Amino acid sequence: MPGLLVLMGSGETSPTMVEIHRAAARTLRPGARAVLLDTPYAFQENRADISARACRYFAHSVGLDVEVAPGITGADWVFSGPGSPTYALDRWAGSGVAGDLRARIRAREGVTVLASAAACTAGLATVPVYEIYKVGAEPHWREGIDLLEPLGLQTVLIPHFDNAEGGTHDTRFCYLGERRLSRMERELPPGTAVLGLDEHTALVIDLRAESVHVTGRGGLTVRRPGARTVLPAGTRTTLAGLRRLAEGVTGTPVPPPPEPEAAPAEVTLEESVQACEELFTSAVARPDLVAAAQAVLDLEAEIVKWAADTEEDAGGVEQARELMRHLIARLGDLAATATQRSQALPSLVEPLLTLRADLRGEGCYDVADALRSAMLRGGVLVEDTPDGPRWTPAP
Structure with missing residues (x-):
């Protein structure tokens, strides 16, 4: 029986965390029982959809068959993720799940x-x-x-520690910002440290070997009044070493600089969307409408790749779909100009038809219809026939 506690700052069902999940799953016995606790988001109307996406993610990307259950008795692997911390606390306290989680650790x-x-x-x-x-x-x-108390850690844990989506206002430290976190730290019991876990980053604690590994894209910050130590991704230390850092023991050595992670961290959806938008803008400026269409195809591929992601705070997949609709509309307008000045229309239309087929295959019929409408505005009529889609210049 393994003994692992894995804490993630965000991205728990995204491509960025697949390898971390796989490494944890490899420690399980054959036929291990895996349970997803949906409590933190159980109040949401799309609760079933979030659970279904998460289960698909673990089945397809991690190779783990997961059941959604209200309790964790008899589970070898337990996962819980996004939603409201206080909603989860209230229900876990009343159902006994909180005690069961502590007992596991x-x-x-x-x-x-x-x-x-x-x-x-x-x-x-x-x-x-x-x-x-x-x-x-x-x-x-x-x-x-207080799962960390049995490990000798008098700490609070704050995910989303490096969040930057606020733009003009400070949303670091799980949307608290420096002003509010500084005020709240003064209300903690003396000797309590803050463990700040960056987005798309995991703190992996081997409970039996008492080893600690920070992995992912960011780092773990150990924060005490007047002091701060950052352990970047790749850092390996002991539970005793982390405990001394959290206690502020004078002379505690900082773990040596980490070796590079074995595999480069996956880019986030936000980064992928930005890259596709930049490619589209650059292609239009040249102009190269085939490259612009390819940028939209690349964006659609990223949306499919991240379809299981349950994190919604940064806009996520829906925001990416909104951008794709916008770019498709722009392609339609640009195609109208291209029709008037070029005979190379097939080189633009064929990638768009491929994109439309992919969208229909994924069940995104509304976006596929928007693409056909955009193409019609651009001078291309698309008709679906028993032999597949057929296009002609619009009358």
């Missing part, structure tokens, strides 16, 4: 993976992020389930 058995909102509950106190950031409540703490 105390016994140092099983694989326990907590991410985003669920990871936020792992310390002695929890950031009520919905109430503070989205409702406007005064900064305060909620009691956590």
